[in-house]
Amino acid sequence: MTHEPQTNADARRFAGAVYDDANAEIGTNAAGERVVRIDLTYGRGTGAVEYTLIVALDAAIALRNHLDAAFAAAGVDDEPGADVDPEDACPNCGERRQDLLVWFENADQVQCESCGHVYAPRRAAKTAGEPRSEPRSW
Numbered sequence: 001m002t003h004e005p006q007t008n009a010d011a012r013r014f015a016g017a018v019y020d021d022a023n024a025e026i027g028t029n030a031a032g033e034r035v036v037r038i039d040l041t042y043g044r045g046t047g048a049v050e051y052t053l054i055v056a057l058d059a060a061i062a063l064r065n066h067l068d069a070a071f072a073a074a075g076v077d078d079e080p081g082a083d084v085d086p087e088d089a090c091p092n093c094g095e096r097r098q099d100l101l102v103w104f105e106n107a108d109q110v111q112c113e114s115c116g117h118v119y120a121p122r123r124a125a126k127t128a129g130e131p132r133s134e135p136r137s138w
């Protein structure tokens, strides 16, 4: 059995425990800094192992951008959402990615998953927050 040299180098570079679940939250630490807590779970062994990273907000944004670029380059992103119009961006943080601007199921407004802000885009300006039987979509 032979392997391409490149494959061996790649396998060595990416060797290690494979954490197969992840969650992230934004919060404030004891020093008053806004930070991102990233919880990773390794569930392949006999018991789940968790690993937590606390990352500066700027580092987390850099990480997101690196991941977005890596996924795009590798073609593994499952339908990266389109951007909403600039006028519909989150007024708090400027987020424009549709998949992170989520319409409420039962109210006419959007929650930004990047910063948690709730707002009404243009098309909901007149009915913001009113009950709905079905969520809107972008």
Ligand SMILES: [Zn+2]
Pocket: 090, 091, 092, 093, 094, 095, 112, 113, 114, 115, 116, 117
């Ligand atoms: Zn936002």
